[in-house]
Amino acid sequence: MGLVAAAILTIASLAYIFWPSENSFSQRAKSRLDYLRERKDAxxxxxxxxxxxxxxxxxxxxDYATQRxxxxxxxxNIMAEMDTLERA
Known part of the structure; x- marks a missing residue:
């Protein structure tokens, strides 16, 4: 009897831990502005x-002067495009 109860408790615990409460694979679509913000940070x-x-x-x-x-x-260019998109 104790073994059955432990198995049920284990299964219930694992189901609670690993059962997805919502679709974790869905993401909101990135806008052009989101992409530009990420690029600016990079x-x-x-x-x-x-x-x-x-x-x-x-x-x-x-090389430093050229790369900079x-x-x-x-x-x-990214900041200018961001300003344009934010105004629209």
């Missing part, structure tokens, strides 16, 4: 990493 992180590596002596001056300019231009 670019800012890349700029921080670039500055750190430059100060550590891993980048020559010319490219990242800043991309960030400016």
């Amino acid at each position: 670019i800012y992180e890349n700029l921080r990493d670039l500055n750190f590596e430059y100060k550590a002596g891993k980048y020559p001056e010319e 300019g490219l990242l800043e231009n991309e960030a400016a």
Whole structure:
């Protein structure tokens, strides 16, 4: 009798723990603005990493200036597009 009760309790506990309460695989669709925000965050992180590596002596001056300019231009384009989308 005790073994049956333990088995039922175990099955009920496992069902409670692992039974999905809602569809965990459904995600809301990302908008263009969500994508741009994520991209902006990634670019800012890349700029921080670039500055750190430059100060550590891993980048020559010319490469640092070129890479920084490219990242800043991309960030400016993303910010401009975000402003356009937020106004609409």
